[in-house]
Amino acid sequence: MSFKEILGQEKAVALLKGAFLRGRASHAYIFVGPAGVGKSKAAISFAKLLVCPASRQAEPCDACPSCRKADAANHPDIQVLSPDGQFIRIDAVREACRRLSLKGFESSTKVLIISDGAALNDESSNALLKTLEEPAPDTVIIILATSLKAMVPTIVSRCQRIVFSSLQESVIFEVLRRDHGVGEDEAFYLSRISEGCMEAALRFHQEKVFMQRNRLAAAWMKGEVGLLGSQGRGASPKKESRQETEMALYLLAGWLRDILVAKISAEKKYFINADRIDDIMHLSRKLNPEVLEGALKLVAQTTADLKANVNMRLALARLNSELQKIA
Numbered sequence: 001m002s003f004k005e006i007l008g009q010e011k012a013v014a015l016l017k018g019a020f021l022r023g024r025a026s027h028a029y030i031f032v033g034p035a036g037v038g039k040s041k042a043a044i045s046f047a048k049l050l051v052c053p054a055s056r057q058a059e060p061c062d063a064c065p066s067c068r069k070a071d072a073a074n075h076p077d078i079q080v081l082s083p084d085g086q087f088i089r090i091d092a093v094r095e096a097c098r099r100l101s102l103k104g105f106e107s108s109t110k111v112l113i114i115s116d117g118a119a120l121n122d123e124s125s126n127a128l129l130k131t132l133e134e135p136a137p138d139t140v141i142i143i144l145a146t147s148l149k150a151m152v153p154t155i156v157s158r159c160q161r162i163v164f165s166s167l168q169e170s171v172i173f174e175v176l177r178r179d180h181g182v183g184e185d186e187a188f189y190l191s192r193i194s195e196g197c198m199e200a201a202l203r204f205h206q207e208k209v210f211m212q213r214n215r216l217a218a219a220w221m222k223g224e225v226g227l228l229g230s231q232g233r234g235a236s237p238k239k240e241s242r243q244e245t246e247m248a249l250y251l252l253a254g255w256l257r258d259i260l261v262a263k264i265s266a267e268k269k270y271f272i273n274a275d276r277i278d279d280i281m282h283l284s285r286k287l288n289p290e291v292l293e294g295a296l297k298l299v300a301q302t303t304a305d306l307k308a309n310v311n312m313r314l315a316l317a318r319l320n321s322e323l324q325k326i327a
């Protein structure tokens with residue numbers, strides 16, 4: 001693990017490296033930004049840098065015993081605190097802070113990474129607060145958070161904020177291609193639907209969302225304009241498939257949107273399903289925009305209904321009967 005592996009967060013990484021080079025690392029940081037954009041990688045890389053005895057130009061050496069232990073998550077001077085259930089327990093915070101106050105085992109610097117700031121409840125936040133107010137020398141606490149709103153304000157105010165942004169589609173595309181061997185069309189599609197979140201892109205890859213989209217496209221080209229071709233159309237999906245159904249609705253929304261976009265532009269860059277632009281253009285010429293718009297609204301409504309736990313069968317039946325008007 002090193003800073004080089006973190007893509008699309010140049011500003012955040014530059015701030016951390018700059019502080020290290022000036023010997024001015026803060027005693028407490030909050031890394032805030034969406035899930036799956038590199039906060040955790042950055043925290044580990046920074047911790048590794050802080051304890052590496054052979055770092056060069058703000059990069060850990062990646063070869064010394066310290067770096068190897070950090071990579072294997074068993075460096076005695078790097079603690080990682082994660083929630084036990086919903087919250088991080090107060091005694092776990094107390095123990096972590098006690099260890100921070102001791103002399104380092106191998107390094108003079110000691111690091112505590114808290115993997116989810118929102119999991120600090122009032123009690124555990126209070127326990128942490130004492131250490132934040134009177135930090136022991138050579139200690140760095142890094143709290144990861146997707147939002148500051150869910151955190152106790154007194155904690156937030158005592159930490160330096162490092163903002164991590166959503167990833168650019170081109171970065172997600174590149175990582176999928178380079179690190180995960182994903183095909184070009186799939187990588188492009190996933191980069192478009194994952195909304196700047198690498199974690200989501202990888203999950204979609206694992207769940208074979210692209211294949212699902214291909215089935216959807218094939219069904220529509222055959223005139224089967226259901227939710228997924230096979231699924232829906234009066235079917236009674238099982239309870240556990242609610243998540244799958246939400247995914248199917250998400251893909252369908254993107255599909256309908258593209259057919260509507262094709263009414264005004266044929267430029268590839270405007271499409272989510274750019275690899276299927278010929279199919280999209282064909283459908284766009286065939287289908288009535290008002291009916292498409294109505295269907296798109298109903299897809300949004302059905303998605304909201306599912307989240308609100310309404311009867312899924314009824315909601316899908318209504319959607320499918322509406323979709324039949326498209327054909």
Ligand SMILES: [Zn+2]
Nearest residue numbers: 052061064067
């Ligand atoms: Zn090293």
